[in-house]
Amino acid sequence: MRADRRAWIGGLRPGPVGYRRSEVLRGGLGALLGIGLAGLSASLVPGGPAGLPWIVAPMGATAVLLFAAPASPLAQPWPVLMGNTLSTLVGVAAGKLLDDVTLAAAVAVGVAIPLMMVLRCVHPPGGACALFAAVGTSAVADHGWLFALWPVGVDTVVLLAVAAVVNNLTGRPYPHVPEPPAPAPGTDAPPTERVGLRAEDVRAAMQRLDRGLDVLPGDVLALVRDAEAHALDRRLGQLRVGALMARDVRTVQPQETLYRARMLMNQHAVKALPVVDAEGHVVGIVTVYDLFNLDVVALTPVSEVMSSPVTTVGEDTPVSELVALMADRGLRHLPVVDGAGRLAGIVTRSELVAVLHRALVGS
Secondary structure, eight states, X not given: OHHHXXXXXXXXXXXXXXXXXXXXXXXXXXXXXXXXXXXXXXXXXTTOOTTOOSSOTHHHHHHHHHHHOTTSGGGSHHHHHHHHHHHHHHHHHHHHXXXXXXXXXXXXXXXXXXXXXXXXXXXXXXXXXXXXXXHOOHHHHHHGGGGGIIIIIHHHHHHHHHHHHHHHHTXXXXXXXXXXXXXXXXXXXXXXXXXXXXXXXXXXXXXXXXXXXXXXXXXXXXXXXXXXXXXXHHHTTSOXXXXXXXXXXXXXXXXXXXXXXXXXXXXXXXXXXXXXXXXXXXXXXXXXXXXXXXXXXXXXBGGGTSBOSOOOEETTSBTTHHHIIIXXXXXXXXXXXXXXXXXXXXXXXXXXXXXXXXXXHXX
């Protein structure tokens, strides 16, 4: 009993996850601009009836979701727009049909919530919109159904526009799209997604849990995969690419011929050559596949067949990051560069497989 009481009291404390300073600034600046522009825009709409506010109180709650929790399913454009406007219409209807204010308020919110749930547009401020429309002033009653368009609709659209601009300009994609694109028919998912947890597994678990979680399966899946990558990095002992790469690397320059490239590959039994400029900066890569079916006796310069730009990694890149690059993107050879961008070595799938095998045997 005491443990239960302690757990209940603990649930009243602030959550363990705080906000970074950049997120706090984004939330405050976004709300300032959004509420200000929404009220200004609504005030400029011609023909607005006297006695109606240019911006209604539920927009403050909408601003909290749009700028403090823009990745929440409750803050996406469809729930925001439909939740506010549809609930307002419900509130107006309740106010028109019921003379008792208390009953009208109860019916408005009681109908708006299941309606939003059925239409997949649950937005908490929508309940406030329904309540405000049902018990509002006489000006709200006189404006009738148009109250859902002005000021509620105008305010909501402006807030959404500001949220899209502010969030995207500050590095927070909005609208939030967490689900990875499904593979095209007849194609396989990337190798790292063929085993382990899948989106449908998360979705099924959330449905069985049946707690109305306001998080999308794609977000949960992304979190789990990021945790798996972190765990792999930990099991590898924080191993970095610099400790794994081959340092004795044969290279060619862009103006050298394909004949020279093939000769180096045959002499040193390698399948790829980084292409570097005179200062050692990586400008491309040429592989045995680039030379396939080509006349390597010709004096064609390497620059005409090399892959450029080329994906590179740094010496301090975690080895765990190589998994996605080599497995999902199909890269077989990755030039490694130093802090100045000059070639320091090369890492291949063979080194990666050896490290993963060692980690698997060790676990």
